Amino acid sequence: MVLSAFSFILFAGPPDVSLLFGGDLMLNAVPVKAAPLRALAPQAAKHDAFFANLEIPLTDVRTATARKTPKELRERDQYILKADPKHIASLKQAGITAVSLANNHAMDYGWRGLAQQNDALDAAGIPHAGAGKNAAAAARPTTVIAGKHRIALISSLAFMSRTALWKCTPATTKQPGIMVLPFNGTINDDARTKLKSWIGTARKNHDLVVVALHWGIERKAVPSPYQVALGRACIDAGADIVWGHHPHVLQAAEIYEGKPIMYSLGNLVSPTPAQSALISAKLQDGKWSLNVLPTAISGARVKFSASRADYDRRVRLFERAYISKQ
Numbered sequence: 001m002v003l004s005a006f007s008f009i010l011f012a013g014p015p016d017v018s019l020l021f022g023g024d025l026m027l028n029a030v031p032v033k034a035a036p037l038r039a040l041a042p043q044a045a046k047h048d049a050f051f052a053n054l055e056i057p058l059t060d061v062r063t064a065t066a067r068k069t070p071k072e073l074r075e076r077d078q079y080i081l082k083a084d085p086k087h088i089a090s091l092k093q094a095g096i097t098a099v100s101l102a103n104n105h106a107m108d109y110g111w112r113g114l115a116q117q118n119d120a121l122d123a124a125g126i127p128h129a130g131a132g133k134n135a136a137a138a139a140r141p142t143t144v145i146a147g148k149h150r151i152a153l154i155s156s157l158a159f160m161s162r163t164a165l166w167k168c169t170p171a172t173t174k175q176p177g178i179m180v181l182p183f184n185g186t187i188n189d190d191a192r193t194k195l196k197s198w199i200g201t202a203r204k205n206h207d208l209v210v211v212a213l214h215w216g217i218e219r220k221a222v223p224s225p226y227q228v229a230l231g232r233a234c235i236d237a238g239a240d241i242v243w244g245h246h247p248h249v250l251q252a253a254e255i256y257e258g259k260p261i262m263y264s265l266g267n268l269v270s271p272t273p274a275q276s277a278l279i280s281a282k283l284q285d286g287k288w289s290l291n292v293l294p295t296a297i298s299g300a301r302v303k304f305s306a307s308r309a310d311y312d313r314r315v316r317l318f319e320r321a322y323i324s325k326q
């Protein structure tokens with residue numbers, strides 16, 4: 001009796017788990033034969049799950065969205081992109097176990113384009129979240145089994161302007177599209193209630209909730225105040241991890257109320273050269289820790305690199321902007 005009570009205390013915490021997070025898969029103009037993600041596989045194998053944002057639809061559908069106008073495309077305000085459907089093999093080669101889809105390119109070739117990709121993801125056994133035949137389906141969590149955990153992955157586009165969200169085809173009660181959080185940049189009581197409901201639904205039948213947010217301003221080294229307010233509100237509403245992407249560059253990560261918030265992972269791969277990183281999040285003895293794994297992209301291939309000076313500079317900028325003022 002005494003022994004079993006003692007054992008219970010020893011093993012009362014959540015089981016350990018290790019999760020790998022990457023940013024935007026910019027696979028447009030990346031040849032499949034380049035094996036762009038192959039170098040990530042050994043690191044992925046050391047983790048229980050590997051999450052990435054599938055930014056560009058893998059499709060050969062030709063009819064593009066009409067919401068991004070010829071004028072916007074000409075002026076490079078908007079881009080319509082797609083990538084070779086055979087890149088499903090690149091995801092498998094990297095050891096990617098789940099992808100987020102609520103981003104600004106997923107619907108570039110409409111639901112036909114995205115459905116073609118999602119069928120291929122299903123056939124490859126890669127769970128995906130953030131897009132669906134209607135708003136309820138787009139909001140629904142997908143389940144990722146990682147070690148002893150059943151993880152809920154939910155995914156949303158979280159731009160500040162409603163017009164910018166509309167361009168990316170949000171799902172409605174009747175129309176397919178992506179999940180969006182339409183808070184107009186303000187986290188008020190109404191927004192907090194909506195977050196609690198969305199995250200609370202994901203919590204049912206899962207013991208960890210990962211919230212993927214596609215947000216922020218491109219090329220900014222420091223997250224905007226809206227990202228910080230929304231990221232922390234998601235943790236307050238019950239999320240275990242907030243995982244951000246879209247700025248195409250790295251932004252700092254922090255542990256807030258004991259839970260990780262990664263503001264932007266930067267590009268996971270892109271046709272153009274870049275410095276970036278993956279983040280390894282480990283839950284050990286009930287405590288989360290983060291480890292930054294810097295990468296370099298060149299020749300449309302990603303490789304691990306040695307220096308984390310670039311990331312450390314971004315952490316200092318974040319701390320100056322947000323921590324020293326608290």
Ligand SMILES: [Zn+2]
Nearest residue numbers: 055103104246
């Ligand atoms: Zn994006």
